[in-house]
Amino acid sequence: MPNAIFVLPDGQRESVEVANGTHLMRAAVNHGIHAIVGDCGGSAACATCHVYVQEPWLQRLPAPSATEDQLLEATASPRQPNSRLSCQIQMSDALDGIIIDVAPTQW
Amino acid sequence: MADIAPAPLTASSKPRAPRPANVPSQRVVEFDMFDPPGLQEGLHSAWKRLQDPSLPDLVWTPYNGGHWIATRGKLIKQMFLDHEHFSSECPFLPREAGEQYSFIPTSMDPPQQRPFRRVLNEGIGPKVVDRVKDAIEQLSRTLIADIRNQGRCDFTREYAEIFPIHIFLMIVDLPVKDAARLKYIGDQMTRPDGSMSMAEAIRAFFDYLSPFIDERMRTPGEDAISIIVHSEVNGRPLSKDEALNVCGLVLLAGLDTVVNFLSFSLHYLATHPVERQMLVDDPELIPAATEELLRRFGLVSDARLIKQAIHVDGVLLQAGDMVALPTLLFGLDEREHGCPMHVDFNRADKSHITFGHGVHHCAGAHLARLEVQTTLREWLRQIPDFEIPAGAEIGYQSGIVGAMTRLPLVWATPAAILS
Numbered sequence: 001m002p003n004a005i006f007v008l009p010d011g012q013r014e015s016v017e018v019a020n021g022t023h024l025m026r027a028a029v030n031h032g033i034h035a036i037v038g039d040c041g042g043s044a045a046c047a048t049c050h051v052y053v054q055e056p057w058l059q060r061l062p063a064p065s066a067t068e069d070q071l072l073e074a075t076a077s078p079r080q081p082n083s084r085l086s087c088q089i090q091m092s093d094a095l096d097g098i099i100i101d102v103a104p105t106q107w
Numbered sequence: 108m109a110d111i112a113p114a115p116l117t118a119s120s121k122p123r124a125p126r127p128a129n130v131p132s133q134r135v136v137e138f139d140m141f142d143p144p145g146l147q148e149g150l151h152s153a154w155k156r157l158q159d160p161s162l163p164d165l166v167w168t169p170y171n172g173g174h175w176i177a178t179r180g181k182l183i184k185q186m187f188l189d190h191e192h193f194s195s196e197c198p199f200l201p202r203e204a205g206e207q208y209s210f211i212p213t214s215m216d217p218p219q220q221r222p223f224r225r226v227l228n229e230g231i232g233p234k235v236v237d238r239v240k241d242a243i244e245q246l247s248r249t250l251i252a253d254i255r256n257q258g259r260c261d262f263t264r265e266y267a268e269i270f271p272i273h274i275f276l277m278i279v280d281l282p283v284k285d286a287a288r289l290k291y292i293g294d295q296m297t298r299p300d301g302s303m304s305m306a307e308a309i310r311a312f313f314d315y316l317s318p319f320i321d322e323r324m325r326t327p328g329e330d331a332i333s334i335i336v337h338s339e340v341n342g343r344p345l346s347k348d349e350a351l352n353v354c355g356l357v358l359l360a361g362l363d364t365v366v367n368f369l370s371f372s373l374h375y376l377a378t379h380p381v382e383r384q385m386l387v388d389d390p391e392l393i394p395a396a397t398e399e400l401l402r403r404f405g406l407v408s409d410a411r412l413i414k415q416a417i418h419v420d421g422v423l424l425q426a427g428d429m430v431a432l433p434t435l436l437f438g439l440d441e442r443e444h445g446c447p448m449h450v451d452f453n454r455a456d457k458s459h460i461t462f463g464h465g466v467h468h469c470a471g472a473h474l475a476r477l478e479v480q481t482t483l484r485e486w487l488r489q490i491p492d493f494e495i496p497a498g499a500e501i502g503y504q505s506g507i508v509g510a511m512t513r514l515p516l517v518w519a520t521p522a523a524i525l526s
Contacts, residue, residue, distance in 0.1 A: 032456070039460075039472070041184060043465045043468065070229075
């Protein structure tokens, strides 16, 4: 199973095995990573699963939808060029090893 | 605090619907969501009775036209996410009120709902919050400074019903003098006293909003109504009717949510001096405390209409059935949180669905959080020590949005301390 590495706001790293097709928000919440909130359950409605995706994985992601782009305008931690909502990132073999910095605050 | 011992559910005096064939008798509970048994001891303890270990996760009540109630966090979330079976077409109980409910996008399902949700985000989403942040702090500080020298107040009337409503009216740029009238109409939708039907209340909102919408279609300002009425859906401008229904929702949401939540929060702090002192000593803890209070004191119970028959929890829900999805029960569920009735600001997992779950997650959540955090910070800075006077009665109401109708508080004034 591909792996995702979540770098928490306190610098701790959590390596999580994520099945292909599973969204990273869901994987993080199921793994007990509370720094990712996921209030709306993955419906792209709340912007509380904000992460910064490192290269080279960032360029392998599809561009954000209009809805995700709008929500990223409104995150609690500042938007960076590599900001994404983790509920919109679906795991795949191409993303194996992906390193994601979790935004310091979600609300 | 120990978990509250459940007491038997008792009958309301309201009419009872006959039990349909698909409802097994052991699923029936006597629970009127607008007047639940035990309400006068507390809103949350009254609802918590639905999580008695003897009850199934999905129950049916004969009150308010007869409807299902999902009582456990997992099931409530599952239904919120499955909009194909659980539709927002009729999002309020009782059904006759929900059928008259036409607000947008809360009465829509995806994909129709999506473009309207973007309109709502533009109007009252987080970007707007940054614009009003200073005003929020200023108003909170001033209101509390005025109250402080009195040494006592009814927090509900003198702060909770003023602060968020004024902020909100500022965001939509409507006259503050209309607050009381608008609040009365909004309350008839969420906790009706029988003086107005849902259709009449919605009509009253539209009659009020219509001239403002016309004016802002002609001469837009920077306010949320102007932003909404000038937005586009699916490449075309919003119609007048759609604009009324989006603005109507915004108005209702702004008048009746943070208002109620603030009273529950201050009631908790007035009765828990140790936890209160933690926040006085370390205001940095306030955002985490706000989340924990949101978990413990959820307020909203909206509903869904079953669109296609589905088996859930061992029973068959028929197309046309209604189900109440009480968001306030998620945080109280011991299967989601250990010692759920106990407030612990340092709890690692404070997850809640107080702002809803799924595509209709509250678009004003950022604003609400800022209003609550600001209130806690300012109140505790100016009035760090306060309590409920001995013998004072707290008033509770239940409904689509639960409420505290009265919260008397007393404290020593600076003058009294000096003498």
